[in-house]
Amino acid sequence: MTAVRQAHRSAEEIGRTPAGPRPLPPLGATREVPLPDVAERTLPSGLRVLVAHRPGVPLAELRLRVPFAGPSATADPVHAATAELLAETLLTGTPTRDRVGIDDALAAVGGDLGVNVDPERLQLGGSALVEGLPVVLGVLGEVLTAATHPDAEVARERDRLVERIAVARAQPDTIAREALQRRRFGDHPLALETPAAEAVAGVPAEDVRALQAAALVPGGSTLVVVGDVDPAAVLAEVEASLGGWTADGTARELTAPPAPRAEDLLLVHRPGSVQSQLRLSAPALRREDPRYAAFQLANLVFGGYFSSRWMENIREDKGYTYGAHSGIERIPGGALLGVETDVASDVTAAALLETRYELGRLGAVPPTVAEVDAARRYAVGSLLISLDSHGGLATMIGSLAAEGLDLDWLREHPARLEAVTVEQVADVALEFFAPTAFTGVVVGDADVMGAGVRALGGVVGP
Amino acid sequence: MPVTASPLTVDLHRTRLANGLRVLLVPDPATPVVGVAVHVDVGFRSEPEGRTGFAHLFEHLMFQGSESLGKLAHFRHVQGSGGLFNGSTHQDYTDYFQVLPAAAFERALFLEADRLRAPKLTEENLRNQVDVVKEEIRLNVLNRPYGGFPWILLPPVLYDTFPNAHNGYGDFSELEQASLDDAAAFFDTYYAPANAQLTVLGPIDVDAALALVEKHFGDIPARPVPPPRSFGEPPPAGERRRAVPDAHAPLPALAVGYRLPDPAADLDGYLGHALLGSVLGDGEAARLQRRLVHADGLVTDVSAGAGLMGPLDARDPDTFTITAVHPASVDADRVLAAVDDELDRLAADGPSAEELARLVARWSSGLHRQNDRVMWRMLGLGARELLYGRAEITAELPERLTAVTPHRVRTAAAALRSGGRAVLRVEPTTREQA
Numbered sequence: 104m105t106a107v108r109q110a111h112r113s114a115e116e117i118g119r120t121p122a123g124p125r126p127l128p129p130l131g132a133t134r135e136v137p138l139p140d141v142a143e144r145t146l147p148s149g150l151r152v153l154v155a156h157r158p159g160v161p162l163a164e165l166r167l168r169v170p171f172a173g174p175s176a177t178a179d180p181v182h183a184a185t186a187e188l189l190a191e192t193l194l195t196g197t198p199t200r201d202r203v204g205i206d207d208a209l210a211a212v213g214g215d216l217g218v219n220v221d222p223e224r225l226q227l228g229g230s231a232l233v234e235g236l237p238v239v240l241g242v243l244g245e246v247l248t249a250a251t252h253p254d255a256e257v258a259r260e261r262d263r264l265v266e267r268i269a270v271a272r273a274q275p276d277t278i279a280r281e282a283l284q285r286r287r288f289g290d291h292p293l294a295l296e297t298p299a300a301e302a303v304a305g306v307p308a309e310d311v312r313a314l315q316a317a318a319l320v321p322g323g324s325t326l327v328v329v330g331d332v333d334p335a336a337v338l339a340e341v342e343a344s345l346g347g348w349t350a351d352g353t354a355r356e357l358t359a360p361p362a363p364r365a366e367d368l369l370l371v372h373r374p375g376s377v378q379s380q381l382r383l384s385a386p387a388l389r390r391e392d393p394r395y396a397a398f399q400l401a402n403l404v405f406g407g408y409f410s411s412r413w414m415e416n417i418r419e420d421k422g423y424t425y426g427a428h429s430g431i432e433r434i435p436g437g438a439l440l441g442v443e444t445d446v447a448s449d450v451t452a453a454a455l456l457e458t459r460y461e462l463g464r465l466g467a468v469p470p471t472v473a474e475v476d477a478a479r480r481y482a483v484g485s486l487l488i489s490l491d492s493h494g495g496l497a498t499m500i501g502s503l504a505a506e507g508l509d510l511d512w513l514r515e516h517p518a519r520l521e522a523v524t525v526e527q528v529a530d531v532a533l534e535f536f537a538p539t540a541f542t543g544v545v546v547g548d549a550d551v552m553g554a555g556v557r558a559l560g561g562v563v564g565p
Numbered sequence: 566m567p568v569t570a571s572p573l574t575v576d577l578h579r580t581r582l583a584n585g586l587r588v589l590l591v592p593d594p595a596t597p598v599v600g601v602a603v604h605v606d607v608g609f610r611s612e613p614e615g616r617t618g619f620a621h622l623f624e625h626l627m628f629q630g631s632e633s634l635g636k637l638a639h640f641r642h643v644q645g646s647g648g649l650f651n652g653s654t655h656q657d658y659t660d661y662f663q664v665l666p667a668a669a670f671e672r673a674l675f676l677e678a679d680r681l682r683a684p685k686l687t688e689e690n691l692r693n694q695v696d697v698v699k700e701e702i703r704l705n706v707l708n709r710p711y712g713g714f715p716w717i718l719l720p721p722v723l724y725d726t727f728p729n730a731h732n733g734y735g736d737f738s739e740l741e742q743a744s745l746d747d748a749a750a751f752f753d754t755y756y757a758p759a760n761a762q763l764t765v766l767g768p769i770d771v772d773a774a775l776a777l778v779e780k781h782f783g784d785i786p787a788r789p790v791p792p793p794r795s796f797g798e799p800p801p802a803g804e805r806r807r808a809v810p811d812a813h814a815p816l817p818a819l820a821v822g823y824r825l826p827d828p829a830a831d832l833d834g835y836l837g838h839a840l841l842g843s844v845l846g847d848g849e850a851a852r853l854q855r856r857l858v859h860a861d862g863l864v865t866d867v868s869a870g871a872g873l874m875g876p877l878d879a880r881d882p883d884t885f886t887i888t889a890v891h892p893a894s895v896d897a898d899r900v901l902a903a904v905d906d907e908l909d910r911l912a913a914d915g916p917s918a919e920e921l922a923r924l925v926a927r928w929s930s931g932l933h934r935q936n937d938r939v940m941w942r943m944l945g946l947g948a949r950e951l952l953y954g955r956a957e958i959t960a961e962l963p964e965r966l967t968a969v970t971p972h973r974v975r976t977a978a979a980a981l982r983s984g985g986r987a988v989l990r991v992e993p994t995t996r997e998q999a
Contacts, residue, residue: 111753114686114745122784124633125679128671130646134768136597159595160573160933194849202859206849210923213930232930259859266865266892269815273710375812378700378708409650410641419637422696425704445704477645484647484666488598492937 136487138510141500142334144342148349149322152341153500154334155510157493162213163236163330163337164229164497167243168505170323171225172357178295183222184302185314188257190220191264192311193227195256197249202256205242214239222292223357223435224505225319230494233331240344247348250315257308265300272297275373275445275546279380282371282544287384291360293434321345322353325504329497359436362386366542368455370556370564372549379451379547381458383442385540387431388531390506396482396519397527398431398535403478404470404528405429405461405536406442408485410477413461417444423454433506440535448548452555455545459538459559466537469529483517573936573960575946578771582779584787585759589950590774591766591943599767600943601673602662603681604951606762607755608655608879609733610796618735619743621654622698623751627661628652629690632683636690639676646672649940654733656879658951664940667768671777677763678781681756686748695740702734710813714991715820715886716873722807723822723884723987728796757788764947764956766939797882800824801985808990816865818991819897820888821904823981825871827881829953835871836966837973838885841981842870843924844916844974845887845907850923852907857889863900864889880952885981897990908978915975922967929963 139155146152173182194216195202209216212235217228231239271277281297288294326345328337363384388398399407406413406429417423427444442462446454470478489495503509545556549565556562578590612619628650630636643650648665661680663673706712717732724730763782765774801824811818826834845853846869857864867889872878891900935941936959950956958965 111750114749117749117752118683118685119632120683125675127633127642128675130672131668131670133666133668134597160937162930162933162937203850203855207923210848210850210927213926213928213933215927215930230930230934232926232933235926259862262862263858263865266816266890270710270865270890273813273815275708376708378703408644410637410644415637418697419693422693423700425697425701445700445708447700447703477641480647481644484669485649487647487666488649488664488939491596491598491939492934494934494937 138490138514141510142338144338146321146342146346148346149324149353150345150348151325151504152338153325153504154328154332154337155496155500156332156334157329157496158331159493161233161331162230162493163233163328163332164493165239166327166497166501167227168325168501169225169319170223170354170356171220171318172223172355173292174355175292176358177290178292180295180299180302181306183295184298185306185310186220186225187264187298188260188303188306189252189311189314189319190218190225191260192252192256193218193246193250195260196251196253197245198251200245205246208238208242211235212238216242221296236328236330236332236337237340237344240340244344244348247319247345252308252311252315254308257311261303261306264303268297268300268303275376275378275380278371278373279382279544279546282369282546283382283384286369286542286544287363287439288360292357293360318355320350320352320354321348322350323356324354325501327497327501327504329493329500357435360434362437363439363542365540367561367563368543368545370549370553370562371544371546372565373546374548374550376546376548377448378445379448379545379552381442381444381446381451381455381543381545383458383541383543385440385535385542387438387440387535389433389438390508390512394527394531396516397523397531399482400475400478400520400523401465401470401528401532401536402429402431402440403481404474405465405532408478408481412464413458416461417446417454417457421453421457423447423450423457442541442543448551451545451547451552452559455556456559462536462538462541466533469532470525472525475523475525475528479520479523482520486513486516573932573963575960577956579950580775582758582783584783584785585757585790586782586785587762587950588775588778589762589764589946589956590769590771591764591946592769592771593766593939594768596767596939597667598664598939599667599670599673599765599769600662600664600939601670601677602660602764602943602947603677604762604764604947605659605756606657606760606951607659608657610656610728611755611794614727615739616743616747617731617739618698618733619747619751620659621734622694622740622743623748624652624654624659625694625698626686626690626748627680627684629687629694630685631680632685633679634676639680642672642676648673655874656733656883658948660944660947662940662944670767670769674777674781678785681758681761681782682785684752686745686752688745691743691745691748695743698735698740699737702737706734708813710811710815711818711991712813714818715822715888715989718809718991719820719822719884719886719987719989720873722805722989723801723824724798724882726796726798729798729882753788754791757790758782758785759787760790762947762951764943764950766943766946796880801987803985804988805985806988806990808992810994811991812994814991814993816890817893817897817993818888818890819900820886820989821901822987822989823885823984825883825885828877829880832958833965833969833973834977836969837977839871839876840921840924840966840969841911841974841977842885843928844911844920845869847924847927852911853887853904856907857900857903861903863895863903864891866890877949877952877958893993901988905982908982911978912975912982915971918971921969921971921974925966925969928966932962
């Protein structure tokens with residue numbers, strides 16, 4: 104170093120003190136956290152409304168989920184493109200307000216609304232200072248019943264969407280996700296998360312308006328509101344603002360895809376890539392399954408948190424990656440395990456080998472009592488932390504509702520986690536984490552890493 | 566009428582241990598979780614020439630064990646107690662934090678104290694973390710479009726001196742040259758207790774918590790702290806331009822960087838710039854959204870704001886940025902001309918009082934949302950206490966923003982138009998396609 108340096112201790116001197124190592128303090132008493140009651144009403148339109156009071160900051164958070172599958176049982180490029188454009192232009196016009204007028208009304212109460220859509224559902228998320236909640240609900244009601252998707256706005260958003268899709272498709276994570284979805288779901292609608300630019304370019308405004316009339320409907324949809332609010336008053340406000348949102352029929356749920364079958368990993372060539380994306384997947388269990396808690400703990404021990412076998416191996420021991428994560432993803436009719444990491448091109452084969460080794464080891468050398476206990480405490484604690492905000496609680500209530508569950512499931516979950524035995528974790532590990540149970544993709548520069556990866560076997564592609 | 570901002574309430578208790586460690590205790594009986602953070606007064610601006618990226622690399626080393634804790638013990642103890650952890654390196658500070666169920670409060674203090682007292686710095690862990698940091702840089706910069714845009718790419722255009730201009734993630738060759746002795750020198754120089762700030766937030770009793778803090782941190786010996794250092798440099802005269810190629814980017818991008826007022830000396834002037842960022846870029850009604858995205862159709866997306874790594878996150882000098890991604894068919898100078906035109910309008914007429922009030926309401930709810938989570942509230946309080954000696958800024962922000970006048974925003978726009986600036990262009994390069 105060029106800077107003038109003061110005298111300093113050596114690394115070894117820094118690492119020890121006269122007193123020596125000290126004992127870890129024990130954990131104190133656990134505080135029980137009461138979850139709020141949820142007030143519920145289903146409006147005559149079929150919209151289900153869930154409201155929870157949570158004291159704290161003077162905000163309200165809302166989440167509206169509308170099942171939004173297309174009519175086709177196979178991936179439909181036109182539906183995907185139209186749905187995406189609908190999401191982009193939903194907040195750009197009503198008979199009484201334009202894009203700027205809508206945003207001004209929201210901003211005046213510190214409010215926000217955002218729309219996103221995927222093959223399964225359309226979601227509107229929003230928030231506001233608590234006294235402004237009626238204003239946000241009013242805007243919400245207005246766009247749900249009377250969004251006009253003006254021709255000029257659709258034309259402009261179409262151009263922007265084409266540009267944004269180009270940017271998204273340049274992201275290695277998007278490229279890998281698209282390859283994985285095709286590998287897992289073939290021509291099922293789930294495979295098509297980002298519409299093709301050409302499909303977007305061909306969508307006329309009248310088709311966007313027609314899709315709203317046909318598909319953006321209250322029956323089967325769920326609205327969640329959480330905040331420092333009076334639930335009874337919020338239910339009345341929702342009824343006043345969204346009571347006029349009615350339609351025949353119910354929102355279309357996505358059909359369950361066939362369970363992905365175990366098969367070779369597909370090698371996808373991305374020239375010039377300096378890292379490779381490993382994306383592996385296998386069947387998992389849903390929350391309502393009696394073995395879900397055991398599955399959750401097995402996943403944590405494998406790769407579900409930093410102190411997992413896989414992360415400690417390929418990051419903290421080998422230095423192959425910055426991050427490695429495995430998680431449970433819910434899909435219609437089931438759930439899947441995702442095993443994901445990005446590694447330098449020249450260690451791709453080595454990282455895949457270690458990944459398969461750790462998957463196999465979870466069954467062959469099952470999690471110990473200490474490993475299961477640590478995962479158990481993490482599962483309970485991280486749940487507590489994730490619920491420690493209005494937004495966290497709103498998202499959780501919405502996600503449970505989408506699975507037909509409620510906060511009672513969450514109240515009982517710590518006890519379920521406590522009851523899991525190491526034998527149950529071992530059984531789940533053996534059944535679900537076997538390397539032969541997986542499919543997936545390896546994306547990267549095949550000229551650099553292809554030969555090494557192929558030599559391991561179980562890999563197809565260029 | 567826009568809703569008026571309501572104040573945040575925070576109960577702050579500050580003290581200083583005999584070894585110089587600053588302590589900020591923030592009781593909040595409503596939450597079941599506790600947060601513990603250590604902010605150290607060193608960031609990537611302080612790292613020596615020839616060692617770019619060292620402050621961040623050193624942050625990684627602080628997770629690699631200490632006198633009482635083996636290599637993987639920190640992660641395991643935090644998560645095995647039900648908590649989460651992280652650390653991050655900024656221009657002027659490095660933070661280390663944990664959020665856990667309140668039952669693990671003393672354990673969290675123990676874990677932070679042990680590494681502030683006696684981290685175990687070893688050659689093996691250093692080499693391992695150089696590899697991990699290189700993967701972090703590949704992930705976030707080298708293997709993606711717009712990597713390091715604008716936080717790595719813009720400063721070398723706007724600034725002349727090494728501390729302000731260099732890449733805080735570091736060059737691979739310099740990371741590889743980092744030695745164990747560099748790490749020892751860095752720790753002894755910058756990680757003295759009197760150069761750090763401990764923040765605790767949660768359902769604590771102030772006196773009991775302070776006793777535990779004293780128990781775990783009190784016997785860390787005092788060491789001298791480096792004298793305060795200014796990173797000030799003269800603002801640029803005129804416009805500086807640079808273009809960088811990007812093999813992954815499908816569309817060109819543009820970043821414009823300006824200097825900000827010193828938040829320690831002129832907080833209201835700084836907040837005038839922060840609100841100017843909102844007037845320009847926050848929401849569909851913002852000036853640059855309306856003009857560049859919709860009226861003229863020049864750009865795909867645009868944003869504007871104060872602070873290279875966020876508002877009130879650094880000492881002087883810091884950067885006001887405007888960024889845009891635009892189609893290749895649009896010349897960057899047309900984008901720049903439209904930006905200048907909008908700034909000129911604001912410099913002449915200012916925003917309307919209603920327009921400003923709406924944006925303040927949005928800031929206010931954004932601040933409340935941040936402060937709802939123990940982690941963000943703690944990190945905001947700790948950073949402001951360390952940087953400006955005033956955690957109170959967090960609580961005062963809604964009211965101070967409400968007090969910002971249209972005239973002040975007008976003045977900020979005029980300052981951007983009259984001062985020098987940096988213009989960075991990211992240019993897609995054609996690449997062989999498979």
